[in-house]
Amino acid sequence: MISIIIPAYNEEQQLPGLLRHLEATSSGYVTEILIVDGGSTDGTAEIVQKSSNAKYVSSAKGRAVQMNTGARNAKADILYFLHADSLPPQNFDSLIVNELRKGKKAGCFQMKFDKNHWWLNLMGQFTKVNHITCRGGDQSLFVEKCLFNEIGGFNESYKVYEDNEIIRRLYKKKQFTVIKSWITTSARLYETMGVWNTQWLFIEIYWKRRRGASPEELYSHYYKRLSS
Structure with a gap:
């Protein structure tokens, strides 16, 4: 089963659509959706607290800190870190579980932007390549909880580049895979x-x-x- 962990800060515009999307596209492997809030000053907390399919978790601000907080609160054996402005593909959870069954303990999806621009389209094509230089947090990240704990989670000294830093450590474990389905992320x-x-x-x-x-x-x- 999967715990989805979404770090948030002032995401009242993104969260309603994301939560509806996750409900519509999951196929039964999601145990919980944790929205880890870094002290939002808008309606983020209220949106989550009124939601029937998400749990509100308060945290100190900082995406690495928030994601580690989410991991500590997660119940499932698979952690799925997702940005609030990214929409995973249909049946994303079963696609993740299938990779775990193949022995791949970490990975992401191919990524495309929600903006039609030739350069952004080209950048999306590069995410098909399973190489560290083609990775980024907008592609989302799944990782077996035991492996996440083994490598020490996110490095909280990184206030930017935290996704790339942990992915680099996961690549060293030779467990990383790229799922051949598209996650769509905002070009905001x-x-x-x-x-x-x-x-x-x-x-x-x-x-x-x-x-x-x-x-x-x-x-x-x-x-x-x-x-x-």
């Missing part, structure tokens, strides 16, 4: 910053990490660019 950051500015920011973060930048340096650079 690309729409806010512009496609090329956003892509350049991600390239900068990637190379700074490759050259040994600390989590604090990555965070500082990321938010400096966001606010510029």
